[in-house]
Every structure is written in structure tokens, then in C-alpha cells.
Amino acid sequence: MKWSETYIPTLREDPAEAEIVSHKLLVRAGYIRKLAAGVYNYLPLMQRVLTKISNIVREEMNAAGAQEILMPVLHPAELWQQSGRWQTIGKELMRTKDRHDRDLVLGGTHEEVVTNLIKGEVRSYRQLPLNLYQIQNKFRDEIRPRFGLMRGREFIMKDAYSFDRDEESFKISYQKMIDAYSKTFSRCGLETKIVESDTGAMGGKAAHEFMVIVDTEGGENIIFYCDKCDYAANMDKASSISETETEKEDAQKPLQKVATPGAKTVEEVTAFLNVSAKKLVKTLLYKADGEIVAAMIRGDRQINEIKLKNSLKCIDLEMADAPMVEKITKAAVGFAGPVGLKNVKIIADEEISQMKNFVTGANQDNYHFINVNVGRDVKIDSVSEIRNAQTGERCPRCKKGVLLTAKGIEVGNTFMLGTKYSESLGASFIDQNGKEKPFIMGSYGIGITRTAQAAVEKFHDERGIIWPASIAPLSVEILPLNVNDDKQREVAFQIYRKMKERDVEVLIDDRDERAGVKFNDADLVGLPLRINVGEKSLKEDKVEIVVRRTKEVISIKPEEALEKCVELLGSL
RNA sequence: CGGGGUGUAGCGCAGUCUGGUAGCGCACAUGGUUUGGGACCAUGGUGUCGGAGGUUCAAAUCCUCUCACCCCGACCA
Known part of the structure; x- marks a missing residue:
């Protein structure tokens, strides 16, 4: 070409x-x-x-x-x-x-x-x-x-x-x-890393995703994997064993309403009351297929809406907007709590059941409850895991390892559809x-x-793409550095023709461009091997084979270049 | 859909605040010199300023509407 x-x-x-x-x-x-x-x-x-x-x-x-x-x-x-x-x-x-x-x-x-x-x-x-x-x-x-x-x-x-x-x-x-x-x-x-995934709109029983792990911005999925066993799952599926500290204080303290003027966010409330976010419970209101649902989750956790959606078995799930929240809680956004909420289904993350004497909104502007307890103060309709897993938590499978995270690009998926x-x-x-x-x-x-x-x-450097040989558009790029030089042209095209005869996929940059332009374009395009045919090396009856990935330069006689390339390609 | 931003030459951008000749770099064309990491000189061509309407003697610039695209979020392979 x-x-x-x-x-x-x-x-x-x-x-x-x-x-x-x-x-x-x-x-x-x-x-x-x-x-x-x-x-x-x-x-x-x-x-x-x-x-x-x-x-x-x-x-x-x-x-x-x-x-x-x-x-x-x-x-x-x-x-x-x-x-x-x-x-x-x-x-x-x-x-x-x-x-x-x-x-x-x-x-x-x-x-x-x-x-x-x-x-x-x-x-x-x-x-x-x-x-x-x-x-x-x-x-x-x-x-x-x-x-x-x-x-x-x-x-x-x-x-x-x-x-x-x-x-x-x-x-x-x-x-x-x-x-x-x-x-x-x-x-x-x-x-690739195989991770368990949610089935989503595809339906069915279970699913897996094939992830290419990258450490660049392009890795848009966070995956969790165990450092001891082969457990791996994506964010929507990853489960974990929470390291909830067993509450030392067994006794339930009396429920108490306290003023928290202007404190709406978890940070503000915990700072004001001087408690850990782990002692606070966020109450988030959702509209699930038209029905209002309150989701309770520990203050330092992130809710996972896919898990919530699956638990509720609803099709449409969206967070309630501010007017809706105000109507339900009769308070500004930031003061919602499960105590006294009427006509609302309450779903709690499983961590909540282990918590005692926690803090929640009081459904009243500028007030929170402290020492809230499940059962006594709050009636929960259902409990399930609706939080995101976090790095450092224990593996749900082997129960020994620790969960780590990596960024991945999903390139394949498999679904067990059953009979849907x-x-x-x-x-x-x-x-x-x-x-x-x-x-x-x-x-x-x-x-x-x-x-x-x-x-x-996954494969690039500051100069351009570095294709794996198996999927590179072509295998070799030949650069006659000065096409106006008859010798260079002749040698370059000789190698080019021989490569074509041997079915080596080859591109020859026959443009009347300066060497620098060709080098830069060659690095950008990223074919595995490059052959420089220039004045400098031809003086010694040599051409240079450059390996794109390693930048290794091999000086070789023109007539041996083909075989050397074939050999190199076999190892790339 | 919510929040933020951008539309000006093929590409990347300035000009918009403060209305008055539409610019810069790259690319492109021709000639010459050059030729191992994005050359240089000379000459040249290039625009419905995203679109529609309005204000004005005059609009890339001000106003209204609209479209497209980008970023953050929600969604998802």
C-alpha cells in the first residue's frame, strides 16, 4: 500500500x-x-x-x-x-x-x-x-x-x-x-479480567463482563476484585462484607430531637454534632414507578441505584426532586429522616440493621434526631444491599481477601438469559x-x-499508537526518507515489492515529505515495525528496522530486512 | 433531561465586553532553495462569522428564538 x-x-x-x-x-x-x-x-x-x-x-x-x-x-x-x-x-x-x-x-x-x-x-x-x-x-x-x-x-x-x-x-x-x-x-x-455484572434491561439470571484494565481516563468502569481469590465484579454488582464496628454500647438511648441550624449535608451535620459519618444515616427519597420510596444508607456510603432498582423490582427509578421532598418530609431538602414518615415504603441498606443510636433528619427544618434505633423508632419495610462496595472491604466470596479496585473498559459481555x-x-x-x-x-x-x-x-505513548501486531492495520511501514533520491527510492521499493510477494502487509510512505514529517506520522499511525531507508545508513549499505514498541533500532543489509521483519513479527 | 461551555477558512484559534475594511498559525496552490525527527523564501486562493428574526445609518459583535457540538451529572456496552 x-x-x-x-x-x-x-x-x-x-x-x-x-x-x-x-x-x-x-x-x-x-x-x-x-x-x-x-x-x-x-x-x-x-x-x-x-x-x-x-x-x-x-x-x-x-x-x-x-x-x-x-x-x-x-x-x-x-x-x-x-x-x-x-x-x-x-x-x-x-x-x-x-x-x-x-x-x-x-x-x-x-x-x-x-x-x-x-x-x-x-x-x-x-x-x-x-x-x-x-x-x-x-x-x-x-x-x-x-x-x-x-x-x-x-x-x-x-x-x-x-x-x-x-x-x-x-x-x-x-x-x-x-x-x-x-x-x-x-x-x-x-x-481481560472477567467480572460479574448486573443483567440490566437484558434480563436473565447472571452476567459477566470482559474488562481491559487501564490506568488512563478512558477506563470508565470501576471494578472490584479480591486480592486473595478470583472474585471480581463491576460497581453495580460488587458485594462486600462491611467492617461495621460492633456497637459497644448495647443499650438503646432515648430518641432525642436536636437543633442543627443550617446543617444539611452529611459533612455539615457530622461537624455540627461532632459525630462520625458512620453514625449518621442518610435518607434518600426516590420515585419508583410512581411510588415514593425512602432509602436509608450509612452517611459515609454511596447508594447504588442499580442495586436499589433491582431490590425494588421497579422499571423506572429517579430521585425525588426538591418540591417532592419538601411535600413528603414537610421540610427542606437535607432534613429527611425515616422517623414518622407516612405512606412511604422504607428500604434500608443491610448495614443499617447493625447500627444503634444513629443520627437522622427529623423531617423538620434545622432539626435532626439522635439515638435513632431500628424497630423502636423506625419500621423498615425491607432490607437489602443497596450501597456501593468500597476499596478495603472484605471479599464476599472467600471472606479473607480484601477488595481492590481498578479501572476497566468493557469489551465483551455474556448473559445467562434463561427463558426470558x-x-x-x-x-x-x-x-x-x-x-x-x-x-x-x-x-x-x-x-x-x-x-x-x-x-x-492501552497501547500508546506520547508519540502515538502502538498496535499489537495481530490487529495492526499493516505490519511494516517503509520510509524512503527522501523520495527524490533515486538510490533510496530503489532500495525502499525493492523491499516493498519483496514484502508484498511474501504477503507481509506493508505501507510505504512514498510522499515527497521531509523525514521529520514521515517519522512523526509513522509514530502516530503506530505500525509494529518501521524501516528507515536514508542516506546515512545506505552509505554502509544498511537500512534500519525500528520496533515501534521498544524503539529498538536494528541496522541491517537491505536484502536481509524482509526476513528479519518476518522474524520480529512472529514475536510481537 | 439538569448544570457549564463552544460554534469565525480544511484543522487549531484570536476578534464579541466597548457595533464601523474579517484576522493569525497550520494546511492548500505555484516557483525556487532545502532534505535523518513536523524546513525556508516569494507569490496566491480560501469565509452564507451555525441558522432565522429583530435593533441600528451600520451587526461576527447588541436582543430574541433556534440548531449543532463539547464537558460534568443521571443512563449504559
């Missing part, structure tokens, strides 16, 4: 639109261009990267027994209404209408369509297990697209769907996908006993575009 004939619009300056390093680099190095918020063009080099990743995904999926198909992007709304997700997914579902004013969906995932596809056709347990997948553009009407390809409204995803006769068989199918995923990412040069879709859409088969049963399903996604960006976020 000749640079002069390829569309690689590199930029000298960082694009104004980009915030994180991988996004900046992909734009600067001429891989992507934005069309609209969260919608991108993939330029020639990017297309090659995406093809590389897709092919690795294909090979591993096929090896795991899955079959590639291609389903429509455009779906009739009826299917989504049947599964219930027309309602539960809400605004994130990209919807449109046709000329007859019929509702349509631009697919963001294909559980409905694939279930509909096999419904009625797969009738016997003898046809199972079955796994169908596709690689396709997906749509999500993201509330806030950002970080380039990381959170787009249109993106490329591989999605697979498994159908099994029973739980036992499903477990095998699921594990096959987990193994295939680990292999896939590792072949892409990315080590097969039941709602009426897809069943006849088992060996002649009985009709719904399929046990799983769904498995890999973000192709996201994986590409995750690789950049």
Missing part, C-alpha cells in the same frame, strides 16, 4: 472534539472522523483494524461451534413489545417510524429477532445446542455519546445467541463462549420425553469498535 494513494488524513494538533487519549490518537492518526455525536466514519486504516479484529472473533466463534448469520438492523416494534423491552429499555432504544406511521426499531441487540428466527423451525432437542452469531452495526440512543467509539450511538458489535435444552447443557455452552472470549481478546493482544425471551416470544421445542419446553438462552457480545479503541487506550 502506498501512502500517497491512501486516505490517511493525519493531524498535527489534537482535535477539539476529543478528550481521552485513544480518541485523540484515532482522530489525529487518520483512523476515524466524526459524522455526528457518537457516529463515526471508519477510514482505510481503521477498516483494516476492524477487519482484523472481526476475523479473530470469527475464527474463535466458529471454533466454538457458533455459526455466522446476518440479521436485519430494522425491526418491527411488535417483537419488542412482545418481549416487553419496548417499555423496559425506554429511551435508549433507537426508534423510528415508516411512512405508514408504523413503529420500527433500529436494533441494538437481537434477542427478539433471533428467537423469532428459530421459533417454529427448531422443534426438537436433537437440533440443540445451537449458537448463531453476527457482526453488525448496532444502534443505541445513548443519553450522552462520548469518548469517540467508546460510547457511540452507532457501533459495530459481534452478538451471539445460544439455545439449549436444559441448564446442564447451557452451562457448557456458556463456558464455551467464556473460553472463546478469553482466547479472542488474548489474540488481539488484550488481557423464549417464553415471552413463545419459542419452544419438544424434549426427549415429548414435553414442550422453552429454550434456555444465552447472549454474548463483543464490541468490535470498542475493542479497537481499548487497544489504543
Whole structure:
């Protein structure tokens, strides 16, 4: 490939639109261009990267027994209404209408369509297990697209769907996908951590996410993992054993209302009363499917709305606004408390049940209660874990290790769907006993575009991208430093032709540019190997092979360059 | 959706407060000199100042509305 004939619009300056390093680099190095918020063009080099990743995904999926198909992007709304997700997914579902004013969906995932596809056709347990997948553009009407390809409204995803006769068989199918995923990412040069995750609108029983751990701003998910066992989970799922100090004072003290003028926040109240935030209980009011709910949580904890949502089993959950809070508590925001709250369901974090003589708002401006006790003063409707785990807490699995946190980019996910879709859409088969049963399903996604960006976020330096060899758009870039020098041109093109004959993917920067421009562009674009063909080294009948990652320079005879590159590529 | 911000040449930006000839750097074109880490000289082209309406003798600049994009938050792969 000749640079002069390829569309690689590199930029000298960082694009104004980009915030994180991988996004900046992909734009600067001429891989992507934005069309609209969260919608991108993939330029020639990017297309090659995406093809590389897709092919690795294909090979591993096929090896795991899955079959590639291609389903429509455009779906009739009826299917989504049947599964219930027309309602539960809400605004994130990209919807449109046709000329007859019929509702349509631009697919963001294909559980409905694939279930509909096999419904009625797969009738016997003898046809199972079955796994169908596709690689396709997906749509999500993201509330806030950002970080380039990381959170787009249109993106490329591989999605697979498994159908099994029973739980036992499903477990095998699921594990096959987990193994295939680990292999896939590792072949892409990315080590991943598998974490437990919430199932969200996808539904089902359990789910896992594949995370690339990074220490840059691009890592948008916080994950928790145990330092002793293999427990790992994302923020919405991570559980922990609280190190609540056992209350020494067993005796319940009398409930007392105290003035706390102007003290609304946890900081202000604890400072005013001179108590630890661990002795305070925050009461947060929510609207859950229209019903008012009060959530109690220790003062130093963060509430996790996903956990709260799951516990309440509601679809819509939003924090009550100030007027609503004032109406319910008859006090300004900041003084809400569970004591005396009427007609409100009270849900408490499990830590609350171990607390005694704590502080809460008094539902009266400028007053708090001290020495509040569950049972005596407050009637709690339900108790469950609704707080975020925190670094340093004990592991819920081995109960010995300590939870640590890391930042990750989610590149893949797997869902144990159970019979949610097969039941709602009426897809069943006849088992060996002649009985009709719904399929046990799983769904498995890999973000192709996201994986590409995750690789950049993980592998780059101050000069540009450093692609893992397996997903680099090409393997080698040859730089004739001065194309007006016949000798340099001749030597460079000689190596170029030989590489093409050997099927080494090679780019030659044949532009009439200064050496500095070419060096900078080469570093930006980030191919694993570079060959400098310049006056200095040619004097000694040598060219230089530069390893992008290590910056190692190998001086070598032109005719030996090809073999050396092949050898080096094998080890990258 | 709430809060904050930005729209001026292909890209990055100044000019807006205080209305009066639309600018700078890079890129681009032509010629010349240069050629191992983003060259230099000369010449040249480049704009519905996001859009609509208004105020004014006069609007990039003031007012109203609107659209797009970015950042923080809620949502989520």
C-alpha cells in the first residue's frame, strides 16, 4: 500500500472534539472522523483494524461451534413489545417510524429477532445446542455519546445467541463462549479480567463482563476484585462484607430531637454534632414507578441505584426532586429522616440493621434526631444491599481477601438469559420425553469498535499508537526518507515489492515529505515495525528496522530486512 | 433531561465586553532553495462569522428564538 494513494488524513494538533487519549490518537492518526455525536466514519486504516479484529472473533466463534448469520438492523416494534423491552429499555432504544406511521426499531441487540428466527423451525432437542452469531452495526440512543467509539450511538458489535435444552447443557455452552472470549481478546493482544455484572434491561439470571484494565481516563468502569481469590465484579454488582464496628454500647438511648441550624449535608451535620459519618444515616427519597420510596444508607456510603432498582423490582427509578421532598418530609431538602414518615415504603441498606443510636433528619427544618434505633423508632419495610462496595472491604466470596479496585473498559459481555425471551416470544421445542419446553438462552457480545479503541487506550505513548501486531492495520511501514533520491527510492521499493510477494502487509510512505514529517506520522499511525531507508545508513549499505514498541533500532543489509521483519513479527 | 461551555477558512484559534475594511498559525496552490525527527523564501486562493428574526445609518459583535457540538451529572456496552 502506498501512502500517497491512501486516505490517511493525519493531524498535527489534537482535535477539539476529543478528550481521552485513544480518541485523540484515532482522530489525529487518520483512523476515524466524526459524522455526528457518537457516529463515526471508519477510514482505510481503521477498516483494516476492524477487519482484523472481526476475523479473530470469527475464527474463535466458529471454533466454538457458533455459526455466522446476518440479521436485519430494522425491526418491527411488535417483537419488542412482545418481549416487553419496548417499555423496559425506554429511551435508549433507537426508534423510528415508516411512512405508514408504523413503529420500527433500529436494533441494538437481537434477542427478539433471533428467537423469532428459530421459533417454529427448531422443534426438537436433537437440533440443540445451537449458537448463531453476527457482526453488525448496532444502534443505541445513548443519553450522552462520548469518548469517540467508546460510547457511540452507532457501533459495530459481534452478538451471539445460544439455545439449549436444559441448564446442564447451557452451562457448557456458556463456558464455551467464556473460553472463546478469553482466547479472542488474548489474540488481539488484550488481557481481560472477567467480572460479574448486573443483567440490566437484558434480563436473565447472571452476567459477566470482559474488562481491559487501564490506568488512563478512558477506563470508565470501576471494578472490584479480591486480592486473595478470583472474585471480581463491576460497581453495580460488587458485594462486600462491611467492617461495621460492633456497637459497644448495647443499650438503646432515648430518641432525642436536636437543633442543627443550617446543617444539611452529611459533612455539615457530622461537624455540627461532632459525630462520625458512620453514625449518621442518610435518607434518600426516590420515585419508583410512581411510588415514593425512602432509602436509608450509612452517611459515609454511596447508594447504588442499580442495586436499589433491582431490590425494588421497579422499571423506572429517579430521585425525588426538591418540591417532592419538601411535600413528603414537610421540610427542606437535607432534613429527611425515616422517623414518622407516612405512606412511604422504607428500604434500608443491610448495614443499617447493625447500627444503634444513629443520627437522622427529623423531617423538620434545622432539626435532626439522635439515638435513632431500628424497630423502636423506625419500621423498615425491607432490607437489602443497596450501597456501593468500597476499596478495603472484605471479599464476599472467600471472606479473607480484601477488595481492590481498578479501572476497566468493557469489551465483551455474556448473559445467562434463561427463558426470558423464549417464553415471552413463545419459542419452544419438544424434549426427549415429548414435553414442550422453552429454550434456555444465552447472549454474548463483543464490541468490535470498542475493542479497537481499548487497544489504543492501552497501547500508546506520547508519540502515538502502538498496535499489537495481530490487529495492526499493516505490519511494516517503509520510509524512503527522501523520495527524490533515486538510490533510496530503489532500495525502499525493492523491499516493498519483496514484502508484498511474501504477503507481509506493508505501507510505504512514498510522499515527497521531509523525514521529520514521515517519522512523526509513522509514530502516530503506530505500525509494529518501521524501516528507515536514508542516506546515512545506505552509505554502509544498511537500512534500519525500528520496533515501534521498544524503539529498538536494528541496522541491517537491505536484502536481509524482509526476513528479519518476518522474524520480529512472529514475536510481537 | 439538569448544570457549564463552544460554534469565525480544511484543522487549531484570536476578534464579541466597548457595533464601523474579517484576522493569525497550520494546511492548500505555484516557483525556487532545502532534505535523518513536523524546513525556508516569494507569490496566491480560501469565509452564507451555525441558522432565522429583530435593533441600528451600520451587526461576527447588541436582543430574541433556534440548531449543532463539547464537558460534568443521571443512563449504559
